[in-house]
Amino acid sequence: MLHVYLQVLVYGVYVGSLYGLAAVGLALVFGVMEILQIAHGSVVMLGAYAAFWFFNLYGIDPLLSLPLVAIIFFLVGAFLYRTLFAPTTKLPTEVKVRNSMLLAFGLILVLDNLTTIAWTGNIRTVSTFYQGLSFGFLGIQIPCVGLLSLILAALLIVGLHLFLKKTYLGKSIRATAQSAESASFTGVNIGRTYSIATGIATALGACAGALVLLSSGVDPTIGMDWTLKSLLVAVLAGTGNVGGVFVCGLFFGVLEAIGSIFMGPYKEVIGLVIFLAVLIWRPQGLFSKQR
């Protein structure tokens, strides 16, 4: 029986790393500009499609096309900011959150339906040599894709963390998140910083999508699920702490996996109950420093 639990734990960590990676993008956009980008799940979905088409048309492995997907979606994100979200940034916080969420909701409808029209509702998968591989360790099976996803997600998160801590651009993003006005008084171009932050968040979401493609394939309806998971994890962690969001993603993945043993199809309930509990007792998030 212990083996079953360990096996479930492995699965949970793997899925959780993807939750964490997806949620970091959402948390970044919300943390920096208080825009609730609920179309983030659709970005994950489109990232998976991008990786799929690179594989299908040009035979590029999804792990190798990851940088290409990241660059494309960085530009997509910057474009979305400039065209869609920029007008909301001047609004007072409360109105901004509401209006940006409505805009993003419209974006979900457009993106998901366009995807269905363009590429049908069929599930798309890729098959690579390493997808079937797994190796035994203390009697449990660790799938190769799972391990790769975990490592890549962790690397991206560490990379983002270092970028925000060490580089001038990263510091200016953090400064802008704390006070856009003070940042502009130090010479930061706020519009440009917002574009870059949205671009990075979108690229991270798309990378999560490419990894999702490897494990479970993609169809046009997966977006909403990823939005919900990202939102749950981001709220759980609170914004302003990249590592915290990732840890919460892992935690959430493990919890859901263990829940699936006891509650079967009702495992989603666990996440939502925790979500409510956090909102009641620690509304600023588990890892948030400020109130």
Added chain:
Amino acid sequence: MLRVDGIDLSYGDLQALWGVSLTVNKGEIVALIGANGAGKSTLLRAITGMVRIRKGSLDFNGVSLSKVPTHVIVEAGIYMVPEGRGLFPGMTVVENLEMGAFIRRAREGKGKNLERMFDMFPILSKRRNQMAGSLSGGEQQMLAIAKGLMSDPALLLIDEMSSGLSPIMVKQMIQLVKRIRDEGMSILIVEQNVFSALKLADRGYVIENGRIVTQGESASLLKDGHIKAAYLGIT
């Protein structure tokens, strides 16, 4: 160096500035004084491009500022220490200072300037890895000014420098501003503490209801009957 010429500014239907003119010359300390809501901060926000003027001109070393965004104005050499100090509370003292040197022109001298700031403000050196939000009011004001000096500005705007500071801190700040001026910088201070502002400044402007009503040498303003009565409480 800075020439503000006949500017009008409105927030919607509400006109906040009426034909305001003001100059700051090189190496000069100028005080802008007036009551709450007289338009002092609005004028600073206009100079830094945070709000757009409707009429008149803003000109810095011969370059027009009236249509350029804030970050370009900072690059041109005007740095503003806003009311509330404009720090990043969740970043360390060092990170705040580094953000002060964000503009391209200042990055090269960042290391040297950082040393200079720690020389000038030993307390900041001691607190260098502490979050800016955890500093005392006086330390925060020092950090705010040090952060501004990191950008190598030609003109420093300081909004409500003495607000929330103890009398001893205010004295220290005054010494500091004089020292900065002696290094060749120009300073425009906005103050409610009229007496200490005029003591410090070379010249002063008095703003009331969005209009400049009096201007001149600080010494003569201190003797001005209207100022004595309205701001210093001397009759």
